[in-house]
Each structure stands twice: as structure tokens, then as C-alpha cells.
Amino acid sequence: MPIKNSELILNPDGSIYHLNLKPEHIADTIILVGDQDRVALVSKHFDKIIFETQKREFKTHTGTINGKKISVISTGIGPDNIDIVLNELDALANIDFETRTIKQHLKSLNIIRIGTSGGLQPDIPIDSFVVSESGLDLTGMLHAYQTEPISNQKIEKAFIKHTNWNANKARPIIVDGSKTLLSKFDSVSTIKGLTATANGFYGPQGRILRLPLMDAGLNKKIDSFNFEGVKVTNFEMETSAIYGLSKLLGHHAMSLNAIIANRANGTFSNNPRKTVENLITYTLDRI
Template identity: 65%
Template sequence: MVIQQSELILNPDGSVYHLNLKPEHIAHDIIFVGDQDRVEKITKHFDTIEFSTQKREFKTQTGTYKGKRLTVMSTGIGPDNIDIVINELDALVNIDLETRKPKEELTSLNIVRIGTSGSLHTDIPVDSFVLSKFGLSLDNMLRSYLISEVSNTEIENAFIQHTNWDLQKGRPSVVSCSSALEKIIESDKMHKGITATAGGFYGPQGRILRLNIQDNNLNSKMDNFLFENNRITNLEMETAAIYGLSALLGHNALSLNAIIANRASGTFSQDPYKAVDELISYTLNKLSNSI
């Protein structure tokens, strides 16, 4: 099957359209951040930087940290951007860009997101870390794909029933993290649970300014949702999309968040940059010691 030019768009230099990357520009192990300014907050720790580029909000740098080759990439905000980033990364390693045919031998990337988020529980305080055991998609992006082959319908059904979810907003989906990456990154510093991914920052996350929202009580219902000892720990805008697309395409994905706000207590970190820097150092050291 030859993939048409309109479906996989390449720049004149042969790089993928949005990311402006060629296959040789990326490492096997990739760190995602949302903010383009956070890329260099990670790569400043690198021993070397071999490549750097930026197009729109997508900034990429590849180099080595303690001898391990890593790529750091900004994705921007939201599931729609994740759809672009993961599909184009997969194209770089699993599609021959000259023949426009999928490769017979596929490559699995390791993708770790370092983000910020708000906690839904008082016992997950600001400045703590969360490892997303599952990603719960509250938006509809993943439903454009055949997600049921990798999703956890038991958790989905339990969540729909518990929250009296309005299916006019679409059916939520739940996908687990990579167990291999979880074993590399986990420690007693990490809270674990379900990370809910919303398609927006205000109404979709229960924030009310001048517009009423469909369910004023959704956050409080999510607070006390529990499935086999897994509760919803935090709410953000990327994790479920990363987990769903990675699972479908055969990549390993893990999402980590520095908690900078606590929605339950109404508190915000006094030094959110410090919390993020500590999570960056923690993650880099864990990855550098992995195979």
C-alpha cells in the first residue's frame, strides 16, 4: 500500500510536515513536554546536543545524557496536537518516506511525558509526582480510531455509570501505560492512578467563568471514583491521547506529572518551576540507567 501525498505530507526537504524531522533526527527514547520553553530546561542537562529544530509549537532537540541518546520534543497543548505528534513520529520510524510504504519490520519507540497537572485529592499535594497507570480520555479524538482493541471497557463502563456520563459528549476510553516503562520509572516518590484527559482547559475541566457547563458536579464525582483500587488522581489534556495512539501503533508510553495545583484544597504550588525541575532530574536519571 502506497500512502498518498495528501495523507502523509512531507516538506520539500523530505521531513514530516509538522515536526520538520527526518528519521535520523530522533532517538529511540523520547521525552514529551507541552511547553516549547521546557525543552531546553531538559536538554541543558545533556552532555551533547546533536540536532535542534522548531516549527510552530513543535520544538525538538536530540542529544545524549550520561551516554544515553534522547530526544526531547514539545507537543503543545491538547489531544489534537498529540494526534499530530505521535502519527508523525511513527511515520519516521515505521514508514519508508521515499517509497511511502509501511515497513515490514516495525520499531517501538519509548515515549515519556513530563508534564504539570492539578490533583483531585488532598492527599496528593502540590509539588508531588503522579505516574499515570491509566489514561482516561474525556474527549472524542481517540474514537476516530479503532480504540476498542486496546482500551479497558470495564473501567470505561464503571466510570460512565458512576458519573452518569452524558454520551452526547462521546464515550470515554481508558488505556493503560507501558508496564515496561512503569517498572523503569516507578518508586515510592510516585503516586499512581488514573489520569483524566480533557479536551479543553475551562469547561471540560469543570471551570466556570461566564459559561454554564453540562455537569457542574463532574469533578466531585470523579473525586470518589474507584476501580480495583485505582482512583482518578489528576486532570490534564494529553495523557490519554498519548496512551491510546501509542498502544495502537505499538509504542511504549508513560506519563508523569508534577502536581502544581490541588483542586480539592484550592492550593497552588509556591514554586512550580522547582517541582518541574525535580521531576526532570528524576526522570533523566531513571532513563539513563535503563537499557
């Protein structure tokens, strides 16, 4: 049964609606960055750029490094944008745009996030790299899908109990990243962690400017969570959404986080751009 035009939306030139890409425009290895200006920080390391486009905040450069084809795409901020990017990337890989049907043989992409994040534990140094072994989803976005096959209910129940999680909020979900990619990017230069993903930057991450929080003590409860040695290492807005959708769609995903702030210590990097550039180099050296 062909997918309806209202569900799989294509532009007049045959490209996917938001990303403005055709299947031949992407590589099997895709780097995701939030900031569209960060795309060029990655692609400047390419031997050559063979395709580039931009629509809204979604900017893509595809090129080669040592003969290997790689794409880098900006997602913008937040899990709602990740929902767009991951579903459209999967459509590019696994749906025939001519017949509007799912391909018989499905392709698995390697999806690697290079992002910035704030550390939650006092012993996580500013300008260090956290490799997300798992993602803790606090956003609710994944609940639009059938998540039973990917969640870790044992840790989730412990987290809900420890934080006295408010029943009016979406149930937290914990999703593992790709063990294959973890082995490639984890090293003595990185810290393995459980990365919490929020659906906002201020209140959802416990920041107070003028608005009072529903639970002013939630960050301390998140910081102090410890399940058999597993602690929440850092806070950001994309990782768990990438992990959840990638798992459900059959792709490999890994999130690499440049720690430019430490929430426990109240400190911020003196040169966050340099830290991000160092993480880009680290990532490309291992791809």
C-alpha cells in the same frame, strides 16, 4: 501501495510536515513536554545537543546523556496536538519516506511525557509526582481510530454509570500505560494513578469563569469514582491520547505528572518551575 502525498505530507526538504524532522533526527527514547520553553530545561542536562529544530509549537532537541541518544519534543497543549506528534513520530520510525510504504520491520519507541497537572484527591500533595498507571480519555479524539483492542470496558462502564455520563459526550476510554516503563519510573518518590485527560482547560475540567457548565457536579463525581480501589488522581490534557495512540501503534509510553495544583483543596504550587525541574531530573536519572 504507496501512501498518498495528501496523507503522508512531507516538506520540500523531505522532513515530516509539522515536526520538521527526518528519521535520522530522532532517538528511540523520546521525552514529550507541552511547553516549548521546557525543551531547553531538559536538554541542558544533555552532554551535547546534536540536532535542533522548531516549527510552530513543535520544538525538538536531540542529544546524548552518558552516550545514550535522547530526543525531547514540545507538543503544545491538548489531544489534537498529540494526534499530530504521535502519528508523525511513528511515521518517522516506521514509514520509508522514499517509497512512501510501511516498513517490513516495525520499531517500538519509548515515549515519556513530562507534564504539569492538577491533583483531584485531597491527599495528593502539591509538588508531588504522579506516575500514570492508566489514562482516562474524556476527549473523544481516540474514537477516530479502532479502539476496541486497547480499552478497559469493565472500568469504563463503571465510570459511565457512576458519573451518569451525558450521552452527547464521547464515550470515555481507559488505556493502560507501558508496564515496562512503569517499573522504571515508579518509586517511593511517586504516586501511581489514573489520570483523566480533558480536551480543554476551563469547562472541560470543570472550571467556571463566565460560562455555565453542562454538568456542574461532574468533577465531584469524577473525584468520588472508586473502582476496586482505583481512583482518578489528576486532570490534564495529554496522557490518555499518548497512551491510546502509543498502544495502537506499538510503542511504549509513560506519563509523569508534576502536581502543581490541587483542585480538591483549591491550592497551587508556590514554585511550579522548580517542581517541573525536579521531575525532569528524576526522569533523566531513570532513563
